[in-house]
Amino acid sequence: MINNDSIFEIRGLKTQFFTSKGVVPAVDGVDITVRKGEAVGLVGESGCGKSMTAMSVMQLLKKPGRVVEGTIKLNGEDLLKMNKREINDIRGNRISMIFQEPMTALNPVYTIGKQAMEALMIHQKISKEEAKAKVIDMFAKVGIPEPEKRFSVYPHQLSGGLRQRVMIAMAMICNPELMIADEPTTALDVTIEAQILYLMNQLQKEVGTAVIMITHNLGVVAESCDYVYVMYAGKIMEEAPVKELFKNPLHPYTFGLMNSIPKMTEVKTHLYTIKGMVPNLLNLPQGCRFCPRCDKAMKICTMYQPDLYELEDGHKVRCFLYNKEVMESGK
Amino acid sequence: MNSKKLNRAADLAAEKIAGGFSMEGTDWIPEGATQPAKVEAEAESEIAPDETIGEQIKSMFKHNKLALVSAILIVLFILVTVFAPIVAPHDPYVQDLTQRLQGPSAEHLLGTDNYGRDVLSRMLYGGRVSLLVGIFPTIISMTIGTALGLIAGFYGGKIDSIIMRLADVLMAFPSLLLAMLISYTLGNGLLTIFMALSVVSWAGTARVVRSEVLSLREKEYVEAATSIGVKRGTIIRRHILPNCVPTLIVLFTMNVPGNILTESSLSFLGIGAQPPSTSWGLMVYESKQYLQMTPVSTLAPGITILLLVVAFNFLGDALRDKLDPSLKN
Amino acid sequence: MLKYVIKRILISIPLMIAVVLVVFLMLQVLPGNPVSVMMGEKASPDVIERVTEQMGLNDPVWERFIDYLVNAVQGDLGTSYKLSRPISDLIADSFPNTVKLAITSALVSWIIGVFAGIISAIKKDTLLDRFLMGFSLVGISLPVFWGAMLLQFIFGYTLGWLPISGYSTPAHMILPAVILGWTSSGTIARLTRSSLLGIMENDYIRTARAKGLDESLVVVKHGLKNAMIPVVTMMAMQFASLLSGAVITESVFGIGGIGVLMVSAVNTRDMPLLQGSVIFSTMIIIIGNLVADILYSFLDPKIREQ
Numbered sequence: 001m002i003n004n005d006s007i008f009e010i011r012g013l014k015t016q017f018f019t020s021k022g023v024v025p026a027v028d029g030v031d032i033t034v035r036k037g038e039a040v041g042l043v044g045e046s047g048c049g050k051s052m053t054a055m056s057v058m059q060l061l062k063k064p065g066r067v068v069e070g071t072i073k074l075n076g077e078d079l080l081k082m083n084k085r086e087i088n089d090i091r092g093n094r095i096s097m098i099f100q101e102p103m104t105a106l107n108p109v110y111t112i113g114k115q116a117m118e119a120l121m122i123h124q125k126i127s128k129e130e131a132k133a134k135v136i137d138m139f140a141k142v143g144i145p146e147p148e149k150r151f152s153v154y155p156h157q158l159s160g161g162l163r164q165r166v167m168i169a170m171a172m173i174c175n176p177e178l179m180i181a182d183e184p185t186t187a188l189d190v191t192i193e194a195q196i197l198y199l200m201n202q203l204q205k206e207v208g209t210a211v212i213m214i215t216h217n218l219g220v221v222a223e224s225c226d227y228v229y230v231m232y233a234g235k236i237m238e239e240a241p242v243k244e245l246f247k248n249p250l251h252p253y254t255f256g257l258m259n260s261i262p263k264m265t266e267v268k269t270h271l272y273t274i275k276g277m278v279p280n281l282l283n284l285p286q287g288c289r290f291c292p293r294c295d296k297a298m299k300i301c302t303m304y305q306p307d308l309y310e311l312e313d314g315h316k317v318r319c320f321l322y323n324k325e326v327m328e329s330g331k
Numbered sequence: 332m333n334s335k336k337l338n339r340a341a342d343l344a345a346e347k348i349a350g351g352f353s354m355e356g357t358d359w360i361p362e363g364a365t366q367p368a369k370v371e372a373e374a375e376s377e378i379a380p381d382e383t384i385g386e387q388i389k390s391m392f393k394h395n396k397l398a399l400v401s402a403i404l405i406v407l408f409i410l411v412t413v414f415a416p417i418v419a420p421h422d423p424y425v426q427d428l429t430q431r432l433q434g435p436s437a438e439h440l441l442g443t444d445n446y447g448r449d450v451l452s453r454m455l456y457g458g459r460v461s462l463l464v465g466i467f468p469t470i471i472s473m474t475i476g477t478a479l480g481l482i483a484g485f486y487g488g489k490i491d492s493i494i495m496r497l498a499d500v501l502m503a504f505p506s507l508l509l510a511m512l513i514s515y516t517l518g519n520g521l522l523t524i525f526m527a528l529s530v531v532s533w534a535g536t537a538r539v540v541r542s543e544v545l546s547l548r549e550k551e552y553v554e555a556a557t558s559i560g561v562k563r564g565t566i567i568r569r570h571i572l573p574n575c576v577p578t579l580i581v582l583f584t585m586n587v588p589g590n591i592l593t594e595s596s597l598s599f600l601g602i603g604a605q606p607p608s609t610s611w612g613l614m615v616y617e618s619k620q621y622l623q624m625t626p627v628s629t630l631a632p633g634i635t636i637l638l639l640v641v642a643f644n645f646l647g648d649a650l651r652d653k654l655d656p657s658l659k660n
Numbered sequence: 661m662l663k664y665v666i667k668r669i670l671i672s673i674p675l676m677i678a679v680v681l682v683v684f685l686m687l688q689v690l691p692g693n694p695v696s697v698m699m700g701e702k703a704s705p706d707v708i709e710r711v712t713e714q715m716g717l718n719d720p721v722w723e724r725f726i727d728y729l730v731n732a733v734q735g736d737l738g739t740s741y742k743l744s745r746p747i748s749d750l751i752a753d754s755f756p757n758t759v760k761l762a763i764t765s766a767l768v769s770w771i772i773g774v775f776a777g778i779i780s781a782i783k784k785d786t787l788l789d790r791f792l793m794g795f796s797l798v799g800i801s802l803p804v805f806w807g808a809m810l811l812q813f814i815f816g817y818t819l820g821w822l823p824i825s826g827y828s829t830p831a832h833m834i835l836p837a838v839i840l841g842w843t844s845s846g847t848i849a850r851l852t853r854s855s856l857l858g859i860m861e862n863d864y865i866r867t868a869r870a871k872g873l874d875e876s877l878v879v880v881k882h883g884l885k886n887a888m889i890p891v892v893t894m895m896a897m898q899f900a901s902l903l904s905g906a907v908i909t910e911s912v913f914g915i916g917g918i919g920v921l922m923v924s925a926v927n928t929r930d931m932p933l934l935q936g937s938v939i940f941s942t943m944i945i946i947i948g949n950l951v952a953d954i955l956y957s958f959l960d961p962k963i964r965e966q
Contacts, residue, residue, distance in 0.1 A: 496675075496678070503675070503945050507907050508922070508938055512683065595803050596805060596907075600908070615803070632806075641797060
């Protein structure tokens with residue numbers, strides 16, 4: 001692994017929710033590395049902790065959630081050791097975020113121009129006129145037609161797709177080093193989804209911003225990412241470059257995820273589904289977290305948690321099937 | 332109380348994370364696939380809607396001591412006023428001019444008034460008026476309001492607009508003004524207050540019930556019942572009314588204190604209870620010029636109104652938060 | 661927007677007519693001859709008959725109503741039976757006092773209410789929050805006449821700092837404004853708090869935080885502007901109800917406003933005066949609600965930009 005050009009590293013991140021029913025380990029020891037200009041996918045079912053990972057990075061966790069362990073380093077500076085002011089300097093400036101719901105993520109009482117200017121005005125010392133010019137420029141870049149006119153339009157007057165373009169413009173306005181996109185296309189039509197993903201890819205290449213794409217949709221990952229992490233019940237189950245993962249999925253969970261996508265080329269009477277459901281994080285299995293749903297589960301899987309084993313080609317997987325010792329000892 | 336609420340909300344948020352949902356794309360999981368919703372049912376039982384109202388109220392009292400204290404206070408008020416003839420140390424109407432304007436003593440715990448009558452005993456009897464006027468007109472007006480709201484919401488069309496325009500007209504009158512108008516024709520007295528508070532103030536309830544019905548009418552089970560030809564009356568009785576009950580309980584608790592205040596204000600103005608009968612508002616009026624001589628007997632009725640109204644408001648808030656948070660604004 | 665405003669105004673007109681009709685019917689058609697009610701039981705039938713004729717009460721009800729309505733639109737609400745003065749003059753005399761009280765108490769109410777609400781929301785679940793919300797609830801629950809009496813006793817009678825009753829100087833307005841303002845502030849404070857708390861749960865608040873805005877800016881710029889929309893509407897409605905006459909406060913403090921005018925009309929059985937002043941009051945409330953509605957649509961871009 002080339003580590004010297006990594007700009008963003010999450011190491012051993014643990015985020016927990018302290019509820020009256022017990023501690024919920026929403027993110028349980030996650031490592032993620034993002035290199036400059038790279039698009040990294042974070043895939044998993046909802047509730048697997050992928051959004052909570054993003055919230056931990058942005059420090060937008062709501063009570064009673066709290067990061068309890070780990071480091072989140074942007075170019076070597078640990079975000080978790082920063083005070084509020086320093087975090088505010090990072091947010092929206094060096095790390096920006098796009099949310100799932102474009103319909104509600106914009107403030108209804110301000111024009112979109114004003115909202116897009118806001119980040120510029122606080123992070124860069126420029127005049128209002130300059131900021132406005134920059135925003136109109138960015139609106140044009142993200143494909144908002146008639147950007148000057150749209151500058152003074154309210155969110156409700158725009159379609160969902162346009163609003164998400166506004167969100168992207170807002171996120172990109174300060175040329176951040178990293179942009180976290182949390183299900184940016186889930187709420188959109190399929191055709192618009194493709195447009196938005198294309199737009200994000202282009203901007204990313206043009207500006208050199210790295211992206212963490214959080215999604216439940218492997219299709220989105222295939223289209224827009226270079227590297228992918230598969231997350232399940234708070235842990236990374238498998239990670240690999242996108243092509244490698246699609247060519248050679250190793251973890252039974254990844255396998256299941258891929259098989260449950262309907263394919264145009266096949267005629268099936270039934271879609272494959274992963275049996276069972278996502279475990280309750282308050283009551284996790286003792287062994288591998290995927291074990292109760294795994295059709296390849298062995299005895300050891302019910303007793304011990306596997307580590308993330310690195311295979312020769314940089315492919316990593318959290319499964320005993322790929323541990324030689326375990327396999328040779330005969331389950 | 333609020334920290335408890337926060338915790339519950341937070342628990343819910345966390346359970347959403349912990350309990351786990353299915354893939355977002357459940358829509359392409361074919362039939363026979365597991366339905367994940369049931370897993371959470373257990374975890375979320377604290378806020379699950381299938382708890383009966385009784386259970387919800389019980390759990391509210393368990394978590395919210397303020398509401399419990401308020402409820403106890405209200406029950407206590409009701410008991411002592413209902414049993415006033417037994418509880419009261421003196422006859423509230425017997426005047427003893429030798430005992431005028433006495434301060435508190437063992438004989439007269441809250442002193443005596445201008446006619447030498449025992450203030451505590453008069454308060455116990457006066458409380459009957461306050462509670463009676465607080466509770467019964469509320470029941471009557473809410474019954475009317477519920478009926479009209481159900482009809483307006485369920486039948487819609489012309490009936491709906493007639494009822495709702497009528498409600499608009501009545502909403503333009505503050506209850507004090509209405510009472511003054513009615514008192515002109517009916518004369519002063521409790522009947523006037525009863526009329527003003529019961530016949531005319533149904534509009535608020537009707538509005539809330541109507542909007543409740545409108546949203547319930549869209550629910551699948553109501554549509555299903557309609558489609559299989561269940562009679563309208565039965566649908567209202569079986570499906571709509573029971574779902575309005577929590578809202579009605581909350582509205583009731585929130586309307587009573589308003590009516591108690593209106594009654595006391597009207598009696599203070601001389602429009603309500605007439606001497607020698609009494610109510611707390613009238614007692615304040617009668618004794619106000621003796622405030623510096625007998626502060627205790629003058630202040631007591633006012634404090635009692637305040638206490639009772641505060642108790643109802645606390646209870647109403649708690650019930651609303653538990654049963655129908657949508658009523659907040 | 662303009663279309664909405666015009667539509668809203670047009671809807672209010674039949675409402676106003678209906679309200680006038682209700683007042684009219686309640687006073688003139690309910691059981692008993694209004695004149696005999698007005699003159700008391702001792703009046704002789706002859707006199708009653710003559711006055712009835714004089715006041716045109718023998719005409720059919722709807723005719724009288726139309727007459728009254730036409731006159732009222734022109735500002736003629738009839739003549740007071742007891743004071744022998746045009747009712748419009750009496751209202752014109754007392755309304756300024758009601759306005760004075762309404763403005764001062766609205767200021768007290770809004771300042772206390774909005775600040776208490778914001779602080780409570782920001783400091784949610786702290787002791788301060790509980791104290792402020794308790795203070796508001798007591799305000800809502802306080803019998804105004806009793807609170808007023810207490811203030812008179814403490815600040816007027818005992819301490820001698822402020823005048824007890826009357827309305828000639830600004831100092832006279834302090835006690836009434838404080839008590840009326842306090843009792844009205846509770847509603848504003850509770851609404852501000854719950855509105856702001858609700859708004860702070862929105863996605864766009866998270867967006868604002870993600871932009872790197874300081875938390876205080878997030879609350880003020882993104883939270884408050886949205887949260888105040890229903891609060892301002894409530895303020896308009898409250899102001900209207902204060903303008904329609906604070907019956908109790910005016911009576912306790914001897915402020916000669918619309919409220920006192922109505923009470924004296926009841927006490928002297930002056931039917932035309934009661935009718936006129938109540939109609940005036942309800943018109944103010946309807947207009948106030950109209951203004952509140954329009955204000956709401958103006959503050960909410962979703963409605964404004966249509």
